[in-house]
Amino acid sequence: MDDVVSIGAVEKIRKHFPILQQEVNGKPLIYFDNAATSQKPLSVIESITEYYQEYNSNIHRGVHHLANIATGKFESTRQKVADFLGTDDLGEIIFTSGTTDSINLVAQAWGRLNIHSGDEILVSELEHHSNIVPWQILAQEKNAIIKVIPVTDKGEWDLSNLEELLSERTKIVAVNHVSNALGTINPIEIIINRSRQVGAKILIDGAQSVVHFEVNVKSIDCDFYCFSAHKLYGPTGVGVLYGKREVLESMAPYRGGGEMIKTVSFKGTTYNELPHKFEAGTPNIEGIIAFGSAIDFATSLDKDWVQFHEKQLLDTATTFLQEIEGMKIYGTSAQKVSVVSFLVDGIHPYDLGTLLDQQGIAVRTGHHCTQPLMERFKIPGTVRASFAIYNSIEEVNIFADALRKSVKMLR
Amino acid sequence: MDDVVSIGAVEKIRKHFPILQQEVNGKPLIYFDNAATSQKPLSVIESITEYYQEYNSNIHRGVHHLANIATGKFESTRQKVADFLGTDDLGEIIFTSGTTDSINLVAQAWGRLNIHSGDEILVSELEHHSNIVPWQILAQEKNAIIKVIPVTDKGEWDLSNLEELLSERTKIVAVNHVSNALGTINPIEIIINRSRQVGAKILIDGAQSVVHFEVNVKSIDCDFYCFSAHKLYGPTGVGVLYGKREVLESMAPYRGGGEMIKTVSFKGTTYNELPHKFEAGTPNIEGIIAFGSAIDFATSLDKDWVQFHEKQLLDTATTFLQEIEGMKIYGTSAQKVSVVSFLVDGIHPYDLGTLLDQQGIAVRTGHHCTQPLMERFKIPGTVRASFAIYNSIEEVNIFADALRKSVKMLR
Amino acid sequence: METIEDRQKEIIQEFGMFDDWMQKYEYIIELGKDLPVIEQEFKTEDHLIKGCQSKVWLHADFGADGMVRFTADSDAIITKGLVSLVIRVLDGMNGQDIAQSDLHFVNDIGLTSHLSPTRSNGLASMIKQMKIYGMLAANQQPQP
Amino acid sequence: METIEDRQKEIIQEFGMFDDWMQKYEYIIELGKDLPVIEQEFKTEDHLIKGCQSKVWLHADFGADGMVRFTADSDAIITKGLVSLVIRVLDGMNGQDIAQSDLHFVNDIGLTSHLSPTRSNGLASMIKQMKIYGMLAANQQPQP
């Protein structure tokens, strides 16, 4: 695939994203904050409008026309998610309000039954707070121990002591598929393989992976896989928890309420079947339906082109960054998604972010909800540019100029 | 206010609700399932579209333009909710994913710290499952006892034995402001007053109240007040938990993750201030912003007119229903919102619902997530018609004809 | 002898006569009223079909010749009418034929797209149960 | 003697000369570089202002005449520039005047609407802290 094809494709894709056609501070918007949240294609926005203008209704148990349409569309997203993740079993797909909610669900509904005093939970140093704090809360309650896979200077897992970190006491291993702060694609196969040997359950935080490459939960063979719709062209307030049926069935319910019960009585309540057992209350109906359109969009893309284009964006950015004096890139693994985190010597990331914003460029600055990782590198935070399919090489070049100008001003 | 004024007002209001301009099964849609979820005014739908087309971005900690706008709008909804509920303290307004989530938050984050073996939790027989099951889960874990306020034949609380139900052991009283199944407006002042005397905390499930009348949490003097945006002209996936600052501050966090922390380290994590302490992860940004528009819409309505119109809808429906042979209305309190639940002798509610739907009329049938209440009346469920401000007297008359026709067919 | 297919064609033809769904429902209700009622002794928990807002009880008698006789009841009359349609097609048929039948009439008369998901699920559960009975009869299993 | 109001007017006039925000930021950065740095001993946890992505340390010296002298620092240069603007307005002023001052220039030069919410909050926290110092000085409290 050559540049020309790529440019044509980007232009076509950008037409789907109305937000990109605007100016910020008098400059065309360049949105490089995709790891925080992706922009949404028109089809997703339209499916929300359509829902509210044509068939908004509470779902399940309805006898009327609107409820029937809404229920059908809602459940069809579950089918799409199941296909997307590679499972046939719709009971294994739980809708939550986001990755954070999914991980908390597991930490509580699985963890409180299965973690006991002295048990160990293994995470890594590059986890997002959402995959640390729920385990800390659990560990504190149960008097369990959190062990941590360290990170190398390149921002990769240091697995040299993995044997010592894993033991019979390790009950769950909860790790990141792709690091949100650095972009590293982690070798989860190794961890999963070794964790299985000690009988630990495995949770993969896939918040940053599903938008970049295909994931098949059955071939990965994890017990849980979590992600958020909003980082995959979908709306906020929607998350997915994939769980293996036998594991989900062994778990206690998480939230109590409507939908998740079979019968309620003050003498005793029985719970509904999967997936409903974990979906208490009115869900984010509109969001989940629109999420279906987001998956349609994502799966309609040419996978090879996505890989090619994202790599080109990353490589172009990495090359120009390295030419800037005092530049340090954090996360230099060969296995990376299109995310680049950096600092320039003597310049605060916040100042860089501010001046880039003045020039229409949206990047994220700060600790990216990975304080332990920042601590490991002894930095307060980084500037992170994260690229999506609708970003162009031209935008990266404008970014290069803007960054050089900003650095000059700040020195 | 006379009929003519009312008809004009309804016509004006209906123009705001695009979904109402459609046909179902060849008949104009008559939507009487408002207690399940309300329809949304155009301003709410447009604010979602605007968000996604103009400033979609993850909020808080952003330095760029889109993040700044989104954060500002998001937080302005919090201000609107605070004003709506009558508190000055923004830290007392927690965004959740719905009433169910709000109640579970309290049952876990407050309950697990404060409920011990032998303690008592007081609920009522007319609660929604969402205000029963979370307490059952807690009670089972803590070996606590759930006590139940019984309901009279009229569908009102029977408070004659309240003294016996409340004791020093009562740690929390969790009750409904308005019954979703029957429409009864419950005398929460009495309960709150007496509960205070034994030192119990008070949670009010306001899912069905806020759309019908004004609520001031400070003059009610409850510890917690919960409701869902989707029953108040807002989107699904958004809920509110109001909590008194001192009570919220004494609570453990609920979900762990981004946003709810101050600092994270494997040596120890500290939590953020209110309200963020209870808002882990990316929230339903679009939903919460659109909810702001929903509150604007709700507060722009003439309160007197709403009361007048809803009463007229209820009275008209009640009158014609009573003329049908074999009719039994469940919930005959003088204090009711515009909800009417009924059964016709020898006819299954599901059959009635189906035939009404054939005639374009959306009602709800079944147990309405209140199985203990259905058990109390020894019925499998009811047909429930719930009226909103955009419903007209004419629609109620069409409903009357359709119902008579259906009953005739089914006999 | 009449086949399952013949009976389905009959029903499709009958439903073709109605102009709208209100008329179809009227007919379904009449069928419901006419359904020979199940013996009281079979209205128990284990004769209940799951997946419906209304209750459906289904009972099967196996003849020595592999033939199956169905009786059923429901607390909702429309459900009963739907049940009676399916029974009309499968009652007295050979177990083998029941197990292998394709009840396309449900789709052809528009029920699949018209019924609420709960009701469709209920109907599907019932048909599945009837096929299981058919299979059991074909294998000459003792009556459950 | 120059008043707080005079100094604000000066700043408003200066900022009026710039065509766009990049120029304004350039000026703010220059101001940041020029800010007399706080003594190292005051760069401690209790001199830290909360509510910013960048850190701000603020120190106040009280003169016997109720006058307050401010020094400050930040790890981010733009923040430092903003801090220096506020200091320029309030430094050496009477505690009473500081406590009662209305720093409208922040709004007038467009900072309120232009800064990110975190930065605005940080700036607001700093101004609040300076007014508290002003009040303390006015009441002849011992220096904190």
Ligand SMILES: Cc1ncc(COP(=O)(O)O)c(C=O)c1O
């Ligand atoms: C009284 C009452 N409580 C709680 C709920 C649960 O609300 P949600 O499903 O939005 O969480 C409802 C909604 O049906 C309700 O009517």
Ligand SMILES: Cc1ncc(COP(=O)(O)O)c(C=O)c1O
């Ligand atoms: C790796 C990772 N895990 C978890 C999360 C939390 O996702 P959410 O905020 O959607 O719950 C994020 C999002 O920033 C993430 O990048």
